[in-house]
Amino acid sequence: MPDLLTHIDAIREDFPILSKTINKYPLVYFDNAASTQKPKVVIDTLSEYYKNSYSNIHRGVHHLSQIGTDLYEASRKKIQSFIGAKHAHEVVFTSGTTEAINLVAQSFCKKYVQKGDHIIITELEHHSNIVPWQMAAEHYGAIIKVVPIKPDGSLHLDVFKSLLTNKVKIVALNHISNTLGVVNPIKEIIDLSHQKNIPVLIDGAQAVAHGSVDVQDLDADFYCFSAHKLFGPTGVGVLYGKEKYLNAIPPYKGGGDMIKTVKFEQTTYNDLPFKFEAGTPNIAGVIAFKSAIEYVENIGFAFIQKQEDLLLNYATTALENIEGLTIYGTAKQKASVISFTVKGIHPYDLGTLLDQQGFALRTGKHCTEPLLDALGVDSTLRASFSFYNTIDEIDRFVTALNKCITILA
């Protein structure tokens, strides 16, 4: 496919970091599930904004403040259309997925959760979709119920159905597992939950970079994601919430911008989305996030999915040929993430030697300790691909991996 190859070469030139060398080896960046690299347009937007338009927003009548406010709100509109939200004010900016989940866990539970109520999560969750619920559950006396996984990493839907009792106040799960790459049947889970009038929060941190998401089509009640996993800056995230829920739940941070009037006797809160955006936000980050989304839209999810599927299938086959190598997460629906171990070798040793040769992978528990416990493994290596990765990089990776295995065996 010469066309595809030239296209990838051109795409790689958009990402300055991809031409770096590490320890004299060309960087091979396979840690995209942790964070994606930034295209030049995003870097340029950040520096342009600081150079030419910077000031605080929503507060001043002056020229620069107006420009900043307009750019910031244009970003919100962009995200609204990117995820198919009905209203722009259903898009709340946070510092990341983690803050978005914490916001819902605190505010939703304050409004709706009482002693003895249930909150459903799954064994596949990232710590940031476990701990905030534990904290809220502890505070309100709720009980956390966990949907287990099957050996291939997919969810036990039968168990999920049996847990969906009238005690359940909310269901929270990820769209795609960061550790296994398994894609969850969230539409089905949302439908089942809604049949019992139970709202669902989707942790979409891993999903938004791999395919288009339509929150109205999914009928998700809350959908959370981070800009940095979608080629945008760090320190920016989104909480999408249905208007009715965002209006109903209380703010979770107090401060400037989130109020209408402040009196010592009583303060009235601002309208959506500002009610949830106390304090000066990551203005430049939010503005540059728009550039990242435009960049992705320009490349197109059709191309992204084709390229990522190609990489995933190619790498899976190549890795399966290595003796003693086990891949975790073999469910049919998978994003371009491969978690694996090699018999008798500590993932940490492999990760260290691969790093020496320029390969950036993640080793450890990937912030999913309960999942690794369920899989009965202490730690894994994880390779996660993005559309800018190539077959040639996978070939070099497999060669390097074999070399490391020989050294360590």
Next chain:
Amino acid sequence: MNFTAAIQEEIISEFELFDDWMDKYSYIIDLGKEFGGMLDREKKDHLLVKGCQSKVWLKSDFNAGIMNFKADSDAMITKGIVALLLKVLNQKAPREILDADLFFIEKIGLKAHLSMNRSNGLMAMIQRIKSDAEKHL
């Protein structure tokens, strides 16, 4: 030059033979493979060194004025690093262990080369060796 310094100089000149870090790691891995380690039943949880991403067990006893260390790890590079540390610090008097300036780590560039986690692990191992020695001053 005291004894621990002499061993460290020896390690430094061994590492000077390699100019590539892959070769240095191969050497560390070989040290790990040759290192005696511990029997599985000796690897008790209370001997684990906290702060390492891989598991490290470190056991000491004190006999006739000398500290004796046994160690093991489930990761080979870590085991090699423990082996290096014990080359310098094993079977020494507590005072000598506590006073040892481990300049070889800087010199061979080990610390700069370890990931944050592993570098913390290395520090944790040194701390454990020293605190075990301190109990027998």
